[in-house]
Amino acid sequence: MYLDLRDVSEKSECFERTYVASAFTSAKEDYLVKDDVSLVFDVRKIQDKYHLVGRLVTNLELICCRCLEAYPRPVDSAFDLLYLPQVRNNGDGEVEVEETALAVAFYHDEEIDLGQLVREQLYLSLPMKPLCVENCLGLCPICGINLNRDNCQCSTTWHDSRLAGLRSALDKR
Ligand SMILES: [Zn+2]
């Protein structure tokens, strides 16, 4: 999953790559990649830098943080990256970036690691709080039932018993 930079010129060129979902399946991640990852980008050489502008499209499966059910999440993310040679960063520690609006990444050995690009874009597309639906009701804290699908009798009695406890505590004073 590398882009050979010797193929890239100062003329903007379009590249298209498709990777199988399993290439990005990892037990370390909080997501599952369900569909092929489609990567389309324009790349242009600017002296020793490479400017990549494109988008990534796929489908993920996330786990809802309230009800713990898996749910699908489509990803369609645009990226605009300026790749600098790795050595420059190690050198004087100063990275001068003229185009401040761009995100900066690094390449080495005349290659850009597109697998890393994909993983970073997937990571950036993840919500802070994954929710299957905006108003997911979550799990009942007493019986653990999924309140999106079923009702239980716990919730009302739960509130009542808490109030009763409070009330008796107040009575004792
Ligand atoms: Zn949910």
Ligand SMILES: [Zn+2]
């Ligand atoms: Zn319950």
